[in-house]
Amino acid sequence: MKNLSFAIMFIVLAAVLVASQTLFVVKETERAVVLKFGEIVRDDVKPGLHFKLPIMNDVKKFDARILTMDSRPQRYLTLEKKAVIVDSYVKWKISNVARFYQSTSGDEFVANRVLSSRVDTGLRNQFGERTMHEVVSGEREELMTELRDRIDGVAQSELGITIVDIRVKRIDLPPDVSESVYQRMRTEREREAREHRSKGLELAEGIRADADRQRVVLEAEAQRDAEMIRGDGDAQAAAIYAEAYQQDPEFFDFYRSLQAYRESFANSGDVFVLDPEGEFFKYFKETN
Template identity: 55%
Template sequence: MSSRSLFVSIVILLSLAIASNVLYIVKETERGVLLRFGEVVDADLKPGIHVKMPVMHQVRKFDARVLTLDYTPQSYLTQDKKPLIVDSFVKWRIKDVSKFYTATSGDEIAASRLLASRVDDGLRKQFAQRTVHEVISGQRDELMDDLTVKLNQVVLTDIGVELLDIRVKGIELPERVNEDVYKRMRSEREREAREYRSRGRELAEGIRADADRRRTIIEANAYREAEKIRGDGDAQSARIYAEAFSKDPEFYSFVRSLKAYQETFSADSDVMILDSDSDFFKYLGAPKTKQ
């Protein structure tokens, strides 16, 4: 290697060494602070390439993504003094870099401990204000949302982190509490079932009574209409008979007699004893010829 090549290599190495001590990069997924002899001079370094003074300046970078803090299950007492084993986790991220560095010295483990302590106190207070039934049967989401809003202001002021969400993965009951809770839940469901059945019977009675009333009205209207139609038919029949009788009384009398014969002698065993001169047989004799 020539002396010129050696000199160029040395210059490049020196340049790289100086650049590594003077230049630094903050990634999009990071937040950072610039320190001057341990004092914060830039509390929120933007992503990109920056310049610092060697020895005088120091850069601390932290993860700016959403982080998860998974707790070990803890025991909490409810309002009715029943213990619950709660398994929960927290979603958080760094919001105020300067405050975060001041409170934790940039140690993520220390931040997790501080955050866990405050969340634990918040959960303990929230569970102490509710019964077992309220926690298990439907107020869990309300509890978590309320706690997230309240604790977010606290941890942002104290630690410089934003609390995004607190969620319960599971709630376990100690063995001695299980049976009492299940009995209470069972009695609640039975009470609701009785209310629904009672309401159903009441509605059914109302529907039946209305149906009976409607049926009575329909039958009465139908009977009235039928009687009216029957009366009109009888009137027309009587009128037709009257008109027919008035046109040919003799023929009408003959037809009526034939009908009477048919009804009287409908069976072979029927016997009648009448005088042969009776009007009943006047159409059975020999026809009279007109002179």
């Protein structure tokens, strides 16, 4: 009984060992090639369960998803010989597994290094054919499309990969150029600020002059109205005085004399040199 159990376990272990050496699984996110003593005998193995010969065959698996190569920022010259710092990235995937393995030995680092060199040369040529305005805004999309199509053909023939997309993340100016550009922008903004201030001062002077003119006109009109009202009041007062004088001339003279005395002797320090017999002191002498 024990020998039978031992035999069954041995057979199972042997079957597992043989299966592990003859069966392999390719995931949905992978592609593979089967080698026979280092030579490709089956390429582009699709996802699923597959067989191989132990010892003779070897399997190399590769990531079939879209991969990203993020390049370091590089310095390029535009058509006007202006330097720019360009930060870009490339999206690529394996399209020909056999060629990819033959050209890179299945090493993504080697593929990225070769692809980076091609992209760097392509970007240098593309930027050298365009002006600063074109690479920044005018023809940026056209530049990326043209570069992708050009490098894609080379990448497929040399590396067995397809270029999905090439994008420029940022375009910056070198520090020395940036400082001169910022200084020029600062000077331009200061000039515009001075123009706005001068226009504001001119407008303020116009508003102030108009306000002064209105003030003079209002004061003149008010002075005119005051003089007219004062004149009407004086005329009415004169008419009232005249009417009162006609009713009792003697009393009117007496009343006016009292007003003259009150106004003349209002201050104790005032001194008058007058003839005591004059008309001014008439009511000082008369008792009846």
